[in-house]
Every structure is written in structure tokens, then in C-alpha cells.
Amino acid sequence: MTTRGRRRRPSARPWLRLLEVRSDVDETLDDLFEEAEPAGITVPAGVRDLNMSIFDRVFLGIDDVGASVSVPLIYRNLLIGGEPGGGKSSLLNVIVAHAALSLDCRLCLFDGKQVELGQWESCADVFVGPDIRHAIATLQRLQIVMDNRYRYLRWRLRRKIRPNDKFSPILIAIDELAYYTATIGDKKQREDFSGLVRDLVARGRAVGIIVVAATQRPSSDIIPTSLRDLFAYRAAFRCTTDSSSDIILANGWANRGWSATSIPPTSRGTNLLIAEGGVPLLMRTAWLDDDTCGRIATYAAGRRAEARELRITIPDPNAKKRRPLDVVAA
Numbered sequence: 001m002t003t004r005g006r007r008r009r010p011s012a013r014p015w016l017r018l019l020e021v022r023s024d025v026d027e028t029l030d031d032l033f034e035e036a037e038p039a040g041i042t043v044p045a046g047v048r049d050l051n052m053s054i055f056d057r058v059f060l061g062i063d064d065v066g067a068s069v070s071v072p073l074i075y076r077n078l079l080i081g082g083e084p085g086g087g088k089s090s091l092l093n094v095i096v097a098h099a100a101l102s103l104d105c106r107l108c109l110f111d112g113k114q115v116e117l118g119q120w121e122s123c124a125d126v127f128v129g130p131d132i133r134h135a136i137a138t139l140q141r142l143q144i145v146m147d148n149r150y151r152y153l154r155w156r157l158r159r160k161i162r163p164n165d166k167f168s169p170i171l172i173a174i175d176e177l178a179y180y181t182a183t184i185g186d187k188k189q190r191e192d193f194s195g196l197v198r199d200l201v202a203r204g205r206a207v208g209i210i211v212v213a214a215t216q217r218p219s220s221d222i223i224p225t226s227l228r229d230l231f232a233y234r235a236a237f238r239c240t241t242d243s244s245s246d247i248i249l250a251n252g253w254a255n256r257g258w259s260a261t262s263i264p265p266t267s268r269g270t271n272l273l274i275a276e277g278g279v280p281l282l283m284r285t286a287w288l289d290d291d292t293c294g295r296i297a298t299y300a301a302g303r304r305a306e307a308r309e310l311r312i313t314i315p316d317p318n319a320k321k322r323r324p325l326d327v328v329a330a
């Protein structure tokens, strides 16, 4: 699975080519991942095996020639924007599913609506709903975790986290950034939230803190350029104006023919993704329906509980040498 980062001129109706759907589903997982109904064409989520890792490439969907699109998420952040109903949460869910099945990754979920990511609550260390104080307190704890991890790396003369490290990567998924940065709470709380997110996005990568944030309000007050540019990956779902599209992708892409306004309203799940290649890639995200999400979440939560039990019951011979550096518990 590779991301096609090659330069491609947008054709008149490239999304039509998404009709060629390719499945990357492992046969043994047919009962976990199945094709689902909604907007006509769906792409099943792909899973390589049961022992996934957050250090693996994350399968996101297919591109306009039907080739699978996957990206490494570790050491990166992803910004997702677009009008309501475009499919932002579906992309977020595909990513959270991969992270939930990766026992080497911890989850912190922020969801003002509570139902977009709610099914993953049992897999998460923290689930934050419509509560700005809980949201800020969680981000403050993550900031402490981040600082402790840097102190540890400095102590070990290292620059970044690696697979099977002393501490696990943490995926922070935020569904509707604007809800916390512009809607609930007072001005100070909203500013605190924005400042903390900015810091985690700016400094968290090397210590395995991955921020994936979605917003249906791609405007410069919600996503100032200085914040947008911290996100290495950006996905623009259908937007109503070229400037909204540019706010997500970066200034100038609309003039060069890459505007998310050209995605038809009916083509849900389709987006322009800027990832490794650095140029927009037209793609359709994989789709996980509610039942499938629920079953994956139950399965992942069970595996996580087993792993926790193993960690608790098997005495660690190196336990004394360890420094209790970070804990992110609910």
C-alpha cells in the first residue's frame, strides 16, 4: 500500500473513477470488516493483520485510479476540514480504528457530539465530551506527558520515540475543533484549549503524540495559517468556497486547480489529501458503518483489556529500573 504522491492534473470529473473499488480486507477478517451501505460506493477498511501497530502505514481509502492510499501517521499530524456531511468523521473513524487495533497506541478522544467517536470510548484512555474543563485538563496532562517524555529522551540522549519504546504513542483525535475553540466555554477557556492543541501539534511528534483534528468550519479564525502549517497532512472534504479549501490545503492550491469545491455534494467521503507527496491527491476514504465500528471497538477493547491484564500479572524484571514517567488515565 502506498500513497501516490505523483503530480496529477485534476480531470473534469475524476471522482467518477472511484467507481473502481478495491478491497484490501484480509480474508480472516471478513466478519469484522464488511462493505456497508450508504452513499452508493463504499470502500472497506483494510487491515493487514491482527497485530497492527501505529508505526504501520494507516490505510485510508483509494485514490482516483482505485489504488489504495495509506500513510504513516507516526511523527505526523493530520488536519481534516470540509462542510458538514462531507465525510470527515468517516476518515477520523478509519484512523481511530487502526489506532484502537494497535495495542502499542493509546487513545485520547475529544468529541463534542459524543456519537462520532463514542463507540471507541472503551478503547480510549480518555474520552472528552462537551465539557471544556475536562478538555483543557486532559490537554494539560498530555502536555505534562509530552514534557516528561522529552526529559526522558534527553536523559537517554535520544531524539525520538521508536517501536517497542518505554512509552506508547498517543493518538489525540478531535472531532470538531471549532466546538472547543470557538463555541463552548468562555474566551479564556477557548484560548487555553487552542494554545494547548497548538503546543501538542507543534512539539508532540517526536514523542509519539499524534493529533488528528477535524473541523466543519475551515475559516481563518478556527485554523490560522500558523496552526494549519504545523499539520504535515491535510485533508479537504467538499468546501463551499475556494478560500475554505485553501485554508485547509494551503494558500494557492485552488488557483492551481486543486479546490475542494469541485467535489460534488453527493460524493461523500471524497477529499483532497496532502500527505507524503506534498501535492493534493483525490481520494475516497474507506467507510466503516456503525455496526462494523461497534464490532471492531468491542474486539479492540477486549484485546486491550487482555494486554493490560498481562502487564499487571507478569512481573516486569526491569520494573525497578523504570522511571514512572507518564500515565494518561481517565
Ligand SMILES: Nc1ncnc2c1ncn2[C@@H]1O[C@H](COP(=O)(O)OP(=O)(O)OP(=O)(O)O)[C@@H](O)[C@H]1O
Residues within 6 Å of the ligand: 038, 039, 040, 041, 042, 043, 082, 083, 084, 085, 086, 087, 088, 089, 090, 091, 216, 237, 268, 269, 270, 284, 285, 286, 287
Ligand atoms: N467514505 C464514505 N463512503 C461512503 N459514504 C460516506 C463516506 N463518508 C461519509 N459517507 C456518508 O456521508 C455521511 C456523513 O458523513 P460524516 O458524518 O463522516 O460527515 P462529516 O463531515 O463528519 O459531518 P459533520 O461535519 O456533520 O460531522 C455518512 O453518514 C455516510 O452516509
